Amino acid sequence: MTNSSFNTLRAGFRRSAWMVLTLILAMGLLYASEPIQYPNNFRLWVHVGTGVILPGGPIPESEQGMHHIFANQKAVDGYASGNFADGSVVVYELREARQQNGIIFEGSRRRVDVMIKDSNLYKNTGGWRFERFMGNGQTEDVIHDSGASCFECHKKANAHGFVISQIH
Template sequence: MKKPWLGLLLLIGSFGLVVGVSGQTVEGVAFPEGYRTWTHVKSMIVEKGHPLFELVGGLHHIYANSKAMQGYQANPRVFPEGAVIVFDLLEPVKAENAVVEGKRKAVIVMEKDTRRFAATGNWGYAVFEGDSRRPVEINANSCYECHRGAANTDFVFSSFRP
């Protein structure tokens, strides 16, 4: 079965950074149990033609724990220790003149911890495959290299949509 989110891993792999699959955490970032009860930050659909389609094409929901919400609401935007942001990537399904959620492709997680993740802008990154919660072990430096473009917002691209 085709896994479009695999483009993210292929990009990471192109840097020689995919190192395999292991237990329940990746680079120290655990699967965020109960994240769908956290604050919903925003949703979007990345379609063909978008520069990131090959990496993360699909339906996105972004969730933030309470500490991450403090960061989203701060000015300037700085996220506190323990902030966790979840990027829930789903297959968009068009049916009866609507776009609805299909199968989950991946759960992508950012966790703020200045002690553990100092080398990557104080953020740890993880990718979990679909609903299986199977972590795909990655080198967070590749995530950090992309997120460096958002250094002025504490390495977070999304904004809270009240």
């Protein structure tokens, strides 16, 4: 390969790399520029289920506690078929699990995770926007990767519309 050919190839690679980086940053800015969509009064929605993960098992400490899952009516309709319509919202609330005298009860809220279905806006994450609010916060979404980290687990549930929870 001549020096001139190598320089041309290298310049083309740089342009391609910059284009990919620009596209990734633009997608992140587009996602980040959308208003936060904290679902007020989600505890009045349909309660899909509750699970408790206690210390001592293989589950990381960050996931230990009492898990409540709530769904708006559009999401409830999607649970039966696994086809969730745009406008479906699923909320995963994680609270501390307290034990006293053999009784497990919920403690303080640790976080609220939200899935919002819009198949036109979130094609790279199965049509879902993912948000996470720590503690009782409602204004700061701490997910900064356009939901890619959340979708890593959710993509395993592709047969059920990328929603891990199910109504039994």
